[in-house]
Amino acid sequence: MPVYVYRNLVTGETFEIEQRMTEAALTEHPETGEPVKRLIQPVGIAFKGSGFYVNDSRSKPASADSSASSSSSAD
Numbered sequence: 001m002p003v004y005v006y007r008n009l010v011t012g013e014t015f016e017i018e019q020r021m022t023e024a025a026l027t028e029h030p031e032t033g034e035p036v037k038r039l040i041q042p043v044g045i046a047f048k049g050s051g052f053y054v055n056d057s058r059s060k061p062a063s064a065d066s067s068a069s070s071s072s073s074a075d
Helices: 062-074
Strands: 003-008 014-018 036-039
Antiparallel strands (some): 003 014, 003 036
16 A cells, blocks of 8 residues: 655644555544645656666667768868
């Protein structure tokens, strides 16, 4: 089950609670009854394998390279 982070709007305290994705977000602190708001947390992503870096992308077409060199030699 996912763990969600909430902030108490009165005290500023943050806490985590495990909830199902289908459950509604909490509106009040489970112990004190004070109003709370769910916080959006960043997610860490790890890309593995090839294709995720500039040097892994496909090469430029040969015609683009030859036209660039011919225009510079004409000057």
